Amino acid sequence: MSTFILLTVTGLGLGAMYFLIASGLSLIYGLMGVLNFAHGAFLTVGAYVTWWTGTHVGGGPGIKLLVGALAGLAVGAILAALVELVLIRPLYQRHIEQVLVTVGLALALGALVEAIWGFDARPFPVPAWLVDTTTIFGARIPNDRFLEIGVALAVLLALTAFLRYTRYGLIIRAGVENRAMVTALGIDVRKAFTLVFALGGTAAALAGVLSGVYFGAVDPGRGTSLLIFAFIVVVIGGFGSIGGTAIAAVIVGLIQQYANYYASSGLGDLAVVLLLALVLLARPGGLAPKVAH
């Protein structure tokens, strides 16, 4: 029982990170039709900026993590907004070129991070209370799992409230359904594009911070490895759906953990791919297709 609880909470923690990356990807594709392969690079840059800032401020690990995370999120948001303004906007509706640009940007940013900070993993500033464990029904669960789940829940609630109660949220929800009709109502949808990119970059950078806490270190390949599962989550959840993305992230995180432990180590990834195939066969549009909510 204790093992099952540990696996479940760990799977939810992993799912929380997938959700943070996938929510931005999902909204960006749903609204703009852009498959952003550079999204993982936002995560990597956010994580590295957090680590680098943490090493340059005084105080304990908690302060370092907090200040570093704020810097990481800010850089993630600005980088994503600049990418949209400078690289994506001129290629509006030229999907092949957009894919090529985002793939190229992902490679370039990865190489830049390696050139500046090297290939080796860097230890992340993690406060001791996050490394400690809390015992629940005999399962000793690392506290960072609760942080990851809590942050993802807060982001889910904030995003849902933003989409439901703000004018920009309304524009994004409508734009996911029919972008041309939004412009035909006199709305400059390009501002929403930049905003969605910035939001996605912030969430990805946040995932970078949490992945640093989860793994205790940051390395140049982190964004790429998590991005693959984030894409799977987006496809299963349905492009443009925040709710669908959250559900899919939880399912993928849990299945990975259960399959790795109960079947065989390494089978978790295969189980996720099988799930993807099943969903595509049964519901090609994903669990909640093409509606931002």
Add this chain to the structure above:
Amino acid sequence: MALIEVRDLNVHLGESHVLQGVSFEVPEGGVTALLGRNGVGKTTTLRALMGLVPRRGTVTLAGADLTREPTHMIVRRGVGYVPEDRDVFAGLTVDENLRLAERNGSPRYELVYELFPELKTRGGQRAGTLSGGQQQMVGIARALLNENSVLLVDEPTKGLAPLLVTEVAAALERAAELSTVLLVEQNLAVVARVAQQVVVLDGGRVVHAGGAKELLGDPERVRALLGVHGGQVRSDR
């Protein structure tokens, strides 16, 4: 004086040269109907005026060139658009569909609810669950919510029950009291009721322009230009 002037409008969609030098004028006030057989380019003409498809040629509104304006700027100049097939946002409620269309601080909800009282009672309902007629009301209401000098309305009665056709025609008449209307419509009874001018397209070109009564009162010309059989067209009241 013409409110809208269209000169040598050309649109290519893929390999197809859909509009081949379309030129016409829409006088200020009343309803001008854009008529023609299926596939002659009526909807494409409206989409080209809205900047929703790549086009060549010149479009002016009260002398201002719209040709290089993006769609949202054309709308902000006072052009409302009711697209074919409604294009309501299915996942949004009726209220949200209307709120999204607000462009200034004084949206005309009183007018909208006077014309379509049903929309007030169904404000919280998702637009995707409305009937076709109710969705059309949302589409027209979005365009009427703001003060526009021109409304471009694309087949508003398509697929509607006769009673709803009458209701939509009444809404068009009211809209024409407030704005100039350029209407694409297949139902000639509705055209006879609301339109004063007609422009007929065929093969991507304008083949006739003139008074609505003159054309619709001449069955031979209607048959020749529109391929519609039958006697004199009576207005649908």
